[in-house]
Amino acid sequence: MKHAKETGLGELDLHLIGEGRHERLWQALGAHPATVDGVAGTSFAVWAPNARTVRVVGDFNDWDSDAHPLAHADGGIWEGFVPGAEPGQRYKLRLEGPDGEWFEKADPMAFATEVPPDNASVIATSTHAWGDDEWLERRAATTWSDAPMSIYEVHLGSWRQGLSYREAAEQLAEYVLEHGFTHVELLPVAEHPFGGSWGYQVTSYYAPTSRFGSPDDFRWFVDHLHQRGIGVIVDWVPAHFPRDAWALARFDGTPLYEHPDPRRGEQPDWGTYVFDFGRPQVRNFLVANALFWLEEFHVDGLRVDAVASMLYLDYSRQDGQWEPNVHGGRENLEAVQFLQELNGTVAKHHPDTLVIAEESTSWPGVTAPTGTGGLGFSMKWNMGWMHDTLQYLGREPVHRAWHQDEITFSLVYAWSEQFVLPLSHDEVVHGKGSLWGRSPGDAWNKAAGVRALLAYMWAHPGKQLLFMGGEFGQSGEWSEGRSLDWHELEDPLHAGISRLVGDLNRTYVASPALWSQDARPEGFVWIDASDAAGSVLSFLRVGSDGTQLACVCNFSGAPHPDYRVGLPATGTWREVVNTDAEVYGGSGVGNLGRVEATDEPMHGQPASAVLQIPPAGVLWLVHEEASETVGTTLAEDALEPDGEPVDGVSGKA
Structure with missing residues (x-):
């Protein structure tokens, strides 16, 4: 031997x-x-x-x-x-x-x-020479809560099938830049045996999946995106792991990584084991793993999956299937300690990175500092906004008048946490339908509904996350077993949504009003949320530099001609986004790129303007003095050199 x-x-x-x-x-x-x-x-x-x-x-x-x-x-x-x-x-x-x-x-x-x-x-070692110093320097100087952040969520295996890490990096970078997203978020890339788990049942936490190449190939992927100015976030799964006999389960012949008590150590919904968060070596395995991805692969953040399943001892369990904590409560105190340790450790070593919670309950202080008893996450997915918004926009337009609260309620708690607005992979699977499929009506109305949803979402406080396919309104549900339905981009309605997303992102990034006070209530002012009968709502976003952007949403199926809306200043307001523009597949109802606000008070504002509001449409308006800083936008593209509007681009009055 x-x-x-x-x-x-x-x-x-x-x-x-x-x-x-x-x-x-x-x-x-x-x-x-x-x-x-x-x-x-x-x-x-x-x-x-x-x-x-x-x-x-x-x-x-x-x-x-x-x-x-x-x-x-x-x-x-x-x-x-x-x-x-x-x-x-x-x-x-x-x-x-x-x-x-x-x-x-x-x-x-x-x-x-x-x-x-x-x-x-x-056995593996790395020979990759990093070239992303400029990106890392920019990241270190950025406070993400007060910066533009628009995330494109991607499942690497099905975005375009058959690509390696390096091929995907090149093609994805071009596509993301074309559409103006600031970050890519990858469904889990840690090794997992079953593709149908989408990566959420991890067996090798320290190894990128070999399906697309080597660990150095994944380093090249991140490096390339960084050099193109794109951030990379990865999904991370510390809540549970699969039972595969050759992996972590019963690793040394005993429950080692999993909790030995089945009431705490088994996840009944997913048929998996739950980590023993009270065991120091297990917490160490996971906390070190978070640092590993941040340091070895230069990723910019971790999105932590299924946080609610970690926080509650009775999660997915009936009476008698769980045991209260030492105080008689349902909170998993060991998991709370782990999450605080995780976030504290990441903040200590990499304060310019993000740890984002997918937490679906109203647990208080998810993004509050650990020193004040919070969990210490950088941001949290706003699942309440997602649920209410999709429920509202899934209704027939004629019925929305009785449910205006569904589209406005999120503004009651929008600053209780640091939020990401997620239209994620979870919302386009398991019979839920795509964003397109959820929208009522014929193809034109479905497209209009998706466009209105996205423009409303991009103007709402919080960072945006959109799962792949949503950027062109894919009509079918997502399946991990095939590529996106790219052929749909040959349809002008789908191509129009794709063009709109690019314009939304570019206008968003150039508009501090939409992101520089995301985390503060001073960054949002209602103009009017009371017109439930017309399914119209309007609000201002306010930047830390004082710039303002007005968003006017019409979620009814009919246009609202000559509709007066209050505005904070007289003068010319540029129509920088109109989701009903013909280049987006819309009907062309609009304001020829600009409106004039007079000193007639309205909606508590000192001025107002008469608008032509399109059906199932959203308008973004910026005061002319400020619009010069917004950059090239739809309304500016719509003007010939002599200042005359191009028919059908910025909308027709």
Whole structure:
């Protein structure tokens, strides 16, 4: 029998691992190519405190099941050096559990894996030379709560099927820049065996999926997007993990990563295990993993999945299926502590990155600082806004007059947290229909409904997130098994939505009124929300520089000619967005690019203007003095050099 030579993790490493405080855990555990006593090979180390024996098998020893036992160190660590083991070779860990049963496992700290369904770990090292210093410097100088942020959510495997990380980076960067998004958010890219999970059942937390290339290929993906000025956020899944016998489940023959009590350790909805958040080494595994993605892959943020399932002991459980906490409540105090530790650690090391919560309840203080008892997230998905808005816009226009509160209620609590407005993948699957499909009426009305929804969303306080396909109003539900329905862009209605999204994003980024006070109530002023009968609402967004943008929404199916709206200043207001413009597939009802506000007070404002409001349409108006800073917009594109409007672009009165 060969023996893996001991490498001797340092006393500090072992001490920190034992206490669950090794913030760079991936630098100590896992497989690390090294040279020991002049011999090239790989050092292996794994945490398996209840195992009797641990061996490493792989291509380097012909998968000899008796080869290379690892030495038992303090804190449940097994370690050893295998001469000749080199990057690119596959390996697994062979463990003997406390009951004497032998089994093989993938390395929890593996940096690369085989392409699923194969599941061996792969020795990997990085040679990538980063070129994103300029992006990182800009990021460090940015406060995201007061900056423009428009997120394009992407499932890499089905955006355009068959692309590698590098191919996707080049094509996605061009597409995202064309549409003006500031960030891409990827559905989970950590390795997962089942494509139908969309990445949400992770087996290798420290390895990007090998479906699209190597870890360095993913580094190249992020680097390329950064060099094109695009941020990258990844979905991260610390709430639960799958039961696959070769992965984390019962790792050393005992419940190690999962909570041993099924009332806390099993997720009944998804058939998965729940991490034991009270165990220091498990918290360490996850907190270090967050730092790993931020540091090793330069990602700009993590979107934390299923936070509500972590916070509540009775989540998806009936009476008798859960146990109260020590205070008799339903809150998972250990998960709360973990989330606070996670966010505190990220804020300490990378304060310019984001940790965004998908939290679907009214848990208080999700984005409040941990020092005041909050969870410490940077932002939170506004699921209430999403639910109410889609419910309202799914109604027949004639019925919306009785449900005006659904479209206005979000402004009651818009500043209680730092919000992202999500129209995510979850809203276009499982029979819910696409955004297009949810909109009532024929094709023209569906397109108008999607355009109005997006323009309202982009003007609403909060950052925007739109799942792929929504930017051109894909008519069918999303499926991970096929590419988006790109052929629909040949239809002028879908092409019009695509053009609108680009114009919305470019106007948004150039308009501080829409983002510089997102997190403060001073950034929003109602003009009028009382016209339920007409399904019209209007409001102002106000920038920290004093600039203002008026948004007027008509969610009825009929135009409102000669409709007077209050405005904060007299003079010319430019129509910088009109969702009913003919270039977007609309009917062309509008104001020829501008309106004149007089000193007639209205809606509590000192001035007002008479508007031609299109059916199922949204207008954005900017005062002429301020509109020069907005940049090239729809209304400006609509004017010939002599100042005359081009028919049908900015809308016809």
